[in-house]
Amino acid sequence: MTKIxxxxxxxxxLCAIHQLSGQELIKRVEPSNWxxxxxxxxxxxxxxxxxxxxxxxxxxxxxxxVEKVHRVENANYLFLDLTIAKDTKPGTFDIxxxxxxxxxxxxxxxxxxxxxxxxxxxxxxxSDFIYLLMPDRFANGDPKxxxxxxxxxxxxxxxxxxYRHGGDLQGVMDKLDYLQDLGVTAVWMTPVLTxxxxxxxxxxxxxxxxxxxxxxxxSNDEYKRLGEELHKRQMKLVHDVVPNHVGxxxxxxxxxxxxxWVHQWDEYTNTTYKDQTIYDPYAAExxxxxxxxxxxVPSMPDMNQSNPFVQNYIIQSHIWWIEYxxxxxxxxxxxxxxxxxxxxxxxxxxxxxxPNFTCFGETWVHGVANQAxxxxxxxxxxxxxxxxxxxxxxxxxxxxxxxxxxxxxxxGGVNKLYTTxxxxxxxxxxxxxxxxxxxxxxxxxxxxxxxxxxxxxxxxAWLLTTRGIPQIYYGAEILMKNFSDPDGKVRDDFSGGxxxxxxxxxxxxxxxxxxxxxxxxxxxxxxxxxxxxxxxxGKLIQFVPEEGVYVYFRYDNQKTVxxxxxxxxxxxxxxTDRFSEMIKSHKKALDIMHxxxxxxxxxxxxxxxxxxxxxxx
Numbered sequence: 001m002t003k004i005x006x007x008x009x010x011x012x013x014l015c016a017i018h019q020l021s022g023q024e025l026i027k028r029v030e031p032s033n034w035x036x037x038x039x040x041x042x043x044x045x046x047x048x049x050x051x052x053x054x055x056x057x058x059x060x061x062x063x064x065x066v067e068k069v070h071r072v073e074n075a076n077y078l079f080l081d082l083t084i085a086k087d088t089k090p091g092t093f094d095i096x097x098x099x100x101x102x103x104x105x106x107x108x109x110x111x112x113x114x115x116x117x118x119x120x121x122x123x124x125x126x127s128d129f130i131y132l133l134m135p136d137r138f139a140n141g142d143p144k145x146x147x148x149x150x151x152x153x154x155x156x157x158x159x160x161x162x163y164r165h166g167g168d169l170q171g172v173m174d175k176l177d178y179l180q181d182l183g184v185t186a187v188w189m190t191p192v193l194t195x196x197x198x199x200x201x202x203x204x205x206x207x208x209x210x211x212x213x214x215x216x217x218x219s220n221d222e223y224k225r226l227g228e229e230l231h232k233r234q235m236k237l238v239h240d241v242v243p244n245h246v247g248x249x250x251x252x253x254x255x256x257x258x259x260x261w262v263h264q265w266d267e268y269t270n271t272t273y274k275d276q277t278i279y280d281p282y283a284a285e286x287x288x289x290x291x292x293x294x295x296x297v298p299s300m301p302d303m304n305q306s307n308p309f310v311q312n313y314i315i316q317s318h319i320w321w322i323e324y325x326x327x328x329x330x331x332x333x334x335x336x337x338x339x340x341x342x343x344x345x346x347x348x349x350x351x352x353x354x355p356n357f358t359c360f361g362e363t364w365v366h367g368v369a370n371q372a373x374x375x376x377x378x379x380x381x382x383x384x385x386x387x388x389x390x391x392x393x394x395x396x397x398x399x400x401x402x403x404x405x406x407x408x409x410x411x412g413g414v415n416k417l418y419t420t421x422x423x424x425x426x427x428x429x430x431x432x433x434x435x436x437x438x439x440x441x442x443x444x445x446x447x448x449x450x451x452x453x454x455x456x457x458x459x460x461a462w463l464l465t466t467r468g469i470p471q472i473y474y475g476a477e478i479l480m481k482n483f484s485d486p487d488g489k490v491r492d493d494f495s496g497g498x499x500x501x502x503x504x505x506x507x508x509x510x511x512x513x514x515x516x517x518x519x520x521x522x523x524x525x526x527x528x529x530x531x532x533x534x535x536x537x538g539k540l541i542q543f544v545p546e547e548g549v550y551v552y553f554r555y556d557n558q559k560t561v562x563x564x565x566x567x568x569x570x571x572x573x574x575x576t577d578r579f580s581e582m583i584k585s586h587k588k589a590l591d592i593m594h595x596x597x598x599x600x601x602x603x604x605x606x607x608x609x610x611x612x613x614x615x616x617x
Contacts, residue, residue: 183526
C-alpha cells in the first residue's frame with residue numbers, strides 16, 4: 001500500500017510539473033540575498049513556488065553546504081538549511097529544483113560582500129535625541145508614488161485621519177537639515193515595510209512583506225539612502241520592528257507554510273492586553289496564553305514564535321535590514337505580547353552579529369516593576385533574561401503629566417515624578433530607557449497640559465535633562481496639539497510638508513510668533529544637550545520635592561548642571577543651602593536658556609510653572 005501511495009504521489013508531482021511546463025515554479029526566495037562573513041554561518045532560505053515540495057534541491061557553490069531540506073505541511077514551500085563557510089567568496093549560485101535528474105526550475109541567489117564602508121549598528125544611547133515621525137504624515141517629497149496601482153488601498157485623502165496622505169521617504173530626506181538644526185541626532189519612523197492592507201495602511205504596523213519598503217513611501221534603495229544621508233549628518237536611523245504580528249494579507253499568511261505559522265484558535269481570540277498575566281505568580285495558564293497568543297486585532301495575526309521556522313524568518317529579516325540599510329537601532333512594537341523566550345534568542349542573535357546594536361521595546365504598562373520585568377539582567381528574578389537594553393518609559397511619562405497637571409501631595413503631583421525615578425534600582429541600566437512626553441498613539445502633550453506654553457517648556461526642560469534617551473513626536477517643536485480620543489487628530493500632517501500647504505511651518509516665516517518661540521527654545525536646549533556630555537552620561541542626584549519645587553543635578557568631573565522645576569502657579573523664592581552637597585564651592589551659575597549669569601546663587605527667584613537649567617560656575 002505504501003508503494004502505491006508513493007507511486008501516486010510521484011505521478012501527481014509529474015502531472016503538476018507538466019501542467020506548469022514553461023512557467024516559473026519558484027516564485028520567491030527569502031531572504032532575498034545574504035552576505036559572506038557573517039558571525040552566524042547558518043542561513044535558512046524559504047523557497048516558495050507552485051507545488052514544489054516533491055522536488056530535490058541541487059546547489060553547487062564553494063563554501064555553501066546544504067545541511068537539510070525541510071518539506072512542510074504546505075507543498076508550496078521548501079525550507080533550506082545552509083551553512084556558509086567563513087572563507088566563502090561573494091558571488092551567485094543557482095538553486096535548482098530537480099526531479100529524476102531533470103532541472104525543472106532554478107533561482108539565482110546572490111551572496112554579497114559586506115560593505116565595510118557602510119555606517120551601521122552604532123546603537124542608540126543617552127547621547128541621542130530621537131525624533132519620532134509618521135512618514136505618511138510628515139512630508140511628501142515624491143507625489144508620483146502617492147497612489148500605486150495593484151495595491152489594495154489606493155485612497156488618498158488628507159482630510160481623513162484613516163486614509164493615506166502621501167508623505168514618503170523623499171519627504172523625510174528633504175527635511176533632514178531642518179531636523180539637524182533642531183538638534184535631533186536620531187530619526188525613528190513608524191514602520192516602513194509594505195503594508196498592503198485594505199484600510200489604514202498608512203501606519204505600517206500590519207506589514208505584508210518583510211523585505212520590501214512600501215512603494216507608496218519609496219524603495220529599498222531610497223531607505224538605504226536615507227540611512228546614508230543621516231549618517232553624513234552624524235545622525236542615526238531607528239527602525240520600527242513588529243515581531244509579534246503581521247498583516248492579514250502577509251504573503252505567508254495568505255498561503256501559510258504550516259497551520260501553526262500563526263497562533264490558531266477554534267474561534268477568533270483577541271489578546272486581553274493584560275501584561276500582568278506574564279509575571280503574575282498566581283496567573284492562570286489560560287489567561288497567560290490568551291495574552292500572548294491572542295491576536296492583537298482581527299487584521300493582525302499573532303506569529304507563533306515558538307515555531308523554529310517562524311523564529312528564523314523573523315530574526316533573519318531583521319539582521320538583513322541592519323546589514324542592508326545601515327540601521328543603528330530598533331524600536332520594538334508591542335513588546336510584552338511577544339514570546340519572551342524567543343525575544344531573548346532574538347536579541348542575542350542581533351548582538352552576536354552587531355555587538356553595539358541596541359533596541360528599546362514599547363512597554364505600555366502601568367507600574368515600574370511591570371515595565372522593568374521586560375528589561376535585561378533578570379533584576380526582578382525573572383526565569384529568563386530578555387537581553388532587552390531599554391524600554392519606552394511610560395512610567396515617567398505618566399509622572400511628568402501628573403507633575404505638571406496636579407498639585408503636589410504625598411504621592412501625587414511632582415512627588416510622583418520623584419518617586420518614579422527613585423525606583424530606578426529595578427533596572428540594570430535605566431539610562432537606556434527612552435523618555436518621552438507623547439507619541440503617535442497618545443494625546444499630544446501640549447493639549448494634555450492645557451496648551452500652557454510655560455508648562456510645555458518646563459516639560460521639555462525636564463525631558464532633555466533627566467536620565468535616559470529623550471524622544472519627541474513630530475510637530476512637538478511647533479506646538480502641534482489635539483487629543484487621541486475622540487477625534488484622533490494626533491496624526492495630523494506637518495504643515496509645509498506638501499506643496500499645496502498654505503503655511504510652511506518648517507520655516508521661520510511660516511510659523512506664528514509663539515510657534516517660533518517654542519521652536520527656538522527647544523532648538524537651543526537640544527543643541528546644548530548635544531554638546532554637553534554631562535547630560536548624556538553624567539550622574540543624577542535628586543532631592544525630595546518641597547512646596548511643589550523639584551531639584552536635581554547632573555554632574556561629572558567637568559560640569560555640574562542644576563535643574564529646578566517649579567510646578568506651582570506662583571513665584572517662589574528658593575534658598576539653595578539645602579543643596580550644598582551638590583553646589584559645593586560654586587558661587588555663580590549660568591542660566592542656559594536665557595544666557596543670564598547669577599553672581600549669587602544662595603537664593604533664587606522661580607517664576608510660576610517654569611524650569612531653570614543652571615550650569616554652575
